[in-house]
Amino acid sequence: xxxxxxxxxGRDRPGIVSQVTEILFRLGCNIADSSCSILGGQFSMILxxxxxQINSKEDFGEAFAPLEENNLSVFIRDLKPGGEKRQELAGNxxxxxxxGSDKPGIVYRVAKELGDRQINITDLNTKLIGxxxxxxxxxxIEAMLPDGVEIEEVEGxxxxxxxxxxxxxxxxxxxxxEL
Amino acid sequence: xxxxxxxxxxxxxxxxxxxxxxxxxxxxxxxxxxLVDTMVAAGHSVGVxxxxxxxxxxxxxxxxxxxxxxxxxxxHGLLQMVNPEILEEExxxxxxEGCMSVPDYxxxxxxxxxxxxxxxxxxxxxxxxxxxxxxAIAIQHELDHxxxxxxxxxxxxLKTDLFRRKQK
Numbered sequence: 381x382x383x384x385x386x387x388x389x390g391r392d393r394p395g396i397v398s399q400v401t402e403i404l405f406r407l408g409c410n411i412a413d414s415s416c417s418i419l420g421g422q423f424s425m426i427l428x429x430x431x432x433q434i435n436s437k438e439d440f441g442e443a444f445a446p447l448e449e450n451n452l453s454v455f456i457r458d459l460k461p462g463g464e465k466r467q468e469l470a471g472n473x474x475x476x477x478x479x480g481s482d483k484p485g486i487v488y489r490v491a492k493e494l495g496d497r498q499i500n501i502t503d504l505n506t507k508l509i510g511x512x513x514x515x516x517x518x519x520x521i522e523a524m525l526p527d528g529v530e531i532e533e534v535e536g537x538x539x540x541x542x543x544x545x546x547x548x549x550x551x552x553x554x555x556x557x558e559l
Numbered sequence: 560x561x562x563x564x565x566x567x568x569x570x571x572x573x574x575x576x577x578x579x580x581x582x583x584x585x586x587x588x589x590x591x592x593x594l595v596d597t598m599v600a601a602g603h604s605v606g607v608x609x610x611x612x613x614x615x616x617x618x619x620x621x622x623x624x625x626x627x628x629x630x631x632x633x634x635h636g637l638l639q640m641v642n643p644e645i646l647e648e649e650x651x652x653x654x655x656e657g658c659m660s661v662p663d664y665x666x667x668x669x670x671x672x673x674x675x676x677x678x679x680x681x682x683x684x685x686x687x688x689x690x691x692x693x694x695a696i697a698i699q700h701e702l703d704h705x706x707x708x709x710x711x712x713x714x715x716x717l718k719t720d721l722f723r724r725k726q727k
Contacts, residue, residue, distance in 0.1 A: 473655075556665055557628060557693070558657040559606050559700040559710075 383412070383430040383464035384437060390452035392423040399450065400425060403443055408433055412464060428464050469500055471526040473554040474534065480547030482508060482515040489545060490521065493537045500524045517547075522554065561593050562600040563612035565659050568709065570613075573660055577615045577705045580641050583683035587618070591639045591681050594620040604659055605629060606697045608704030611660050617642045619701035623694045632692045640678035643702055646687070647675040654696050656710040666714035670699045 388400055397416065404411060404427075414427040434440065437456045444454040478490055487506060494501060503522035510516035525534065531551050538549040566573055580587055590609060598607040598620055606621040622637040623629025650672025657665040673691040676698055680686045690698065700710060 554655060555628070556655040556657065557626075557696070558604070558659065559697055 381430045381432060382435050383428055383459040384434075385457045385459055386425075386427045386429050387455045388425040388427075388447065388452050389419075389422050390447075390450070392418050392421055396423050396452065397425070400447065400452075403446070404429060407431055407440070407443055413466075428459070430464070469502070469524045471524045471529070473502065473556050474523055474525050474531060475552055475554050476519075476521040476523065476534070476538070477550045478519040478521070478547055479516060480545065482517040483545065486517055486545060486547060487519060489541055490519065490538070490549070493541065494521075494523055497529075497537075499526070499529070560596055562596045563593050565597065565601060565607070565611050566613055568661050570660075572610055572613055572615060573704070573709065574707045575610065575615055576707050577610055577617045579617050580679075583641065583679060587616075587641060587683075588681065590614055590616060590618050591620065591641070594618060595637065595639065598622065601659060605693075606701040607659075608701045610704050610707075617705045619643060619698075619705065621694065621697045621701055623697050626693075628693050629697075632694065633690075634694045635688060635690065638678075638688070638698070639681040640676070640698075640701075641680075641683070643676055643678035643698070643705075645671075645674050645676050645699070645702065649673045652692075652696065653715065654693075656696070656700060656713075658700070658710050660704075661709060661711060664711070666710060667716050668700075668710050668713045669715040670696045670713075674698065676702075 388396075390396065401411070409429045409431040412428040412430065414425065416423065416425040418424075437458050440456060444456070447454050476490070478486060480486070491501065501521055501523050504519070506517065506519045508515055509518055525531075531553055534551045538551060541547070542549050593612060594607045594609060597612055598604045601607070605623045605626050606619060608619040609616050618641045620637065620639050623632075623634045624636045648671035651669055652672045653667055653669050655665050656668045672695065673689070674695045675687060675689045677685065677687045703709070703713065
């Protein structure tokens, strides 16, 4: 079955999820994985959807027009076959906390350390907190460390960044247990 | 000796409360043995509860000594527990749990840090054990199965636990 990536964003208010999912329900769409959250004043939805009756994004026609009329931006994209399946990631999850006075480049510099080493980020959240005069940036990264890469090694990569960016960074194993 | 099939949700037996074992007999011993065999056969597993193999009786086995995490902490090795009951609990720890009966999903669960648990052991003798850390988590997880609770009923937050709480 053809799968689609659907993203929707707009000013947060009650009722967005129900409006979006009613449309999907009436189209006969299945929602597979999804993640929805408030970012700033915006509610954002990211969904993987599919429907036996819909083979390309053109088939959605004007179905999402009512959302646009309600000031929600809708974007839909065809997934290539297999794109709905999560690839198996081997290794151990770790959490990286990065926080400090806000400045440009925090996300990029930390992510680059990981990306350059082919380390997969599985989740990432950032938030600007604190007072307007002294904003603090907080970033939480969840990443999959391949077997053989130890926490101490990751700490090593981060130590020079700490100095340079003047931020605090801590790394720890994410306790994830199958019982 | 029998390795039993581990039931997967939505098998309704996973959502039922189990009955206490009133008579400790040969069948009880057999059930414990099956639980141990099933746990060992499932390589990665550190515990199995009777309802996971379709037996709606209050028995679980736990053994964290073979797991990477358990090895680092004090533990009691193989625990075979009949009619287990948590007498005391203290503190809080958050751990991301998964479950053999709910594959491919994990969630952050808040559990007590330290517990005192009472049970009949594999010889039918009353034991009271004080434990903490990973072993305490495993016991709490398995005991939940006896009341028809899955870790999905206990998820305390979405993925970024520490983060979301900061939001006002």
